[in-house]
Amino acid sequence: MALFFPIILALLASVIGGLYLLGMFRKRRSDEPPLDKGTIPWLGYALDFRKSTSNFLQKMHKKHGDIFTVQIAGYYFTFVMDPLSFGPIIKESKANLDFEEFARELVSRVFGYQSVTHGHKMLEKSSTKHLMGDGLVVMTQAMMENLQNLMVHNIGSSKGEREWHQDGLFNYSYNVVFRAGYLALYGNEPAKNKGKEKAKEFDRTHSDELFYEFRKYDQLFPRLAYSVLPPKDKIEAERLKRLFWNMLSVKKTLQKENISGWIGEQHQQRAEQGMPEHMQDRFMFFAPVGISG
Template structure:
């Protein structure tokens, strides 16, 4: 009898525990935001959220207001949709709202890297040193050399002005990824007779092979991040991880010449902090995706928008030509390709605005903080909500700011000069007469702002600058509509097109 009582109590306890995990007993407490758990235990709104995050959040906002809590795959997310309340979230102390918790879970699942306590400070310190200021000048020079090797290496031979047709997305992603990879992770050392030429050819071959494998992993990334991969894809993801861990192994990386300080410093600092070699290889893979996973796709969208808007293409190209002329350089047959410096990239306000406009239209990160203790949130309207310990608080600037017609007039249209006045100075933006601090947030905000944003911007601008200065460009089908966005990648950076766009290019001289 006693045994049956024990078994029954165990069963009931397990059942109640299971129901608790599934969210059955969750109730809205006083002062908490409206709660919407959906109809499916534990999963909650996951399926609808994954299908179309934007439309789902619009529906929740219409139903509940600017602050609401929803259940998604076992986690309760409180979304804050009022842009004037963003500052309260991004400035809150880490002891209350911590961005590292979700980030740590993601990098373990996706890259196999387990961060140590010093990881964040190592990345932050190295990024300030090498991806900003004088360090960025050096890295921009290295990236320029990579583009010369990949994009411009045969132009000085007097190549005929014939049209070459390419897939625009693949072309942009391929060239930008490879240039960034070579600039960061180093180049093949020259050996023997004809060493430099052979080394450059090896760099072109190896970087292209690496890009093909990277694209395979990139396609799996969204479902891998949500732990939704079927068994076959999961096995493929594990194979690709091992491949990159090997290619980016410590012994392979240190055999290269011209390794960037950003890579070498972080590798050394991790070793000094006792991180084993196999884990440092996983860290190198994480850095590769973080630095190169979104720059190529963004370059695609920027070039596509310029090609679809002739007035924008002409204005930005005129600006590029003006900067080249002032630097004393000219694009002509038989001459070496131009050299673009960081100072030259700092003289392109229209290109800056066109890039920012592109990011406004296509970049949709979800900024997440883990709630470590019950925290009071006071909105811009004066309403106070309590964020519950153990939940997540999230911002989705794509809806709240970037596509908000109260902030950006005709938000679905590409306006290359949206962010700049005719004199080159930056515009301010307002909502209901009140100036906004956050008008586009592709790089995150606060302590979680992307530390590599300046290098990523320089890399994309450099690519477009060289394309506009050295090539005539046109779409194969000028009447083709701009492709829709692949919403499956929302929350993880710039989104990919769902269908091919083909373009033609030829030497401009």
């Protein structure tokens, strides 16, 4: 009996230590936002969050106010529901709030991309060069040309009539802006391959197919980011990631014309750093988010 007593104590200490590392004993401090761990140990609100992210956040907002922390599958996440508070939080010094480690983990999980040393600085410098000032003028012109292709190609016919389509305002705007932005960044089908009109038709069809698949991924994104996808949706998310890695690959992008300087420079910089092509393909999927991030 005396022999088993130290073993039992060691096991008990291990269990308590494990629970402590998992945050089971975490309590709200006086200077922290409301903390809600839910009723299920470790799992917390994972099931509610997975079932309906929007409804869950609305419920917590009503219960706790603009800022609150909840436990989801062993992790603690703090949500800020007031958009006017984002600026001061983002500007907080790294000594108090550092997003880099979480950002690297999130980008790896959601896009399969492993960032390189000084990757964020390269992204910021290139974005300033190509998406502001004179560079923005070039991008705006490309955006307008692609918007024209997407929005007015079906106005007019052999009989001089106009074709009208009915759609929801948000879905239509989302569709057109997404597709025009994609074409402005990643380039157009070369006219020399199919002729000018056929190339424009290809851009319309291809960008619409990409948008359709992206909407699927967009709907999975919140639960994928917080690692609460059910098995079926995990498989679908993985399929979509591989699809985008292929559709937006460096090889396919470099075959197009009118590629933005931003995309071209990002590829060149990462190639010079020795990044393998398959990882560059993953960056091409992450790239548009990197602009806003």
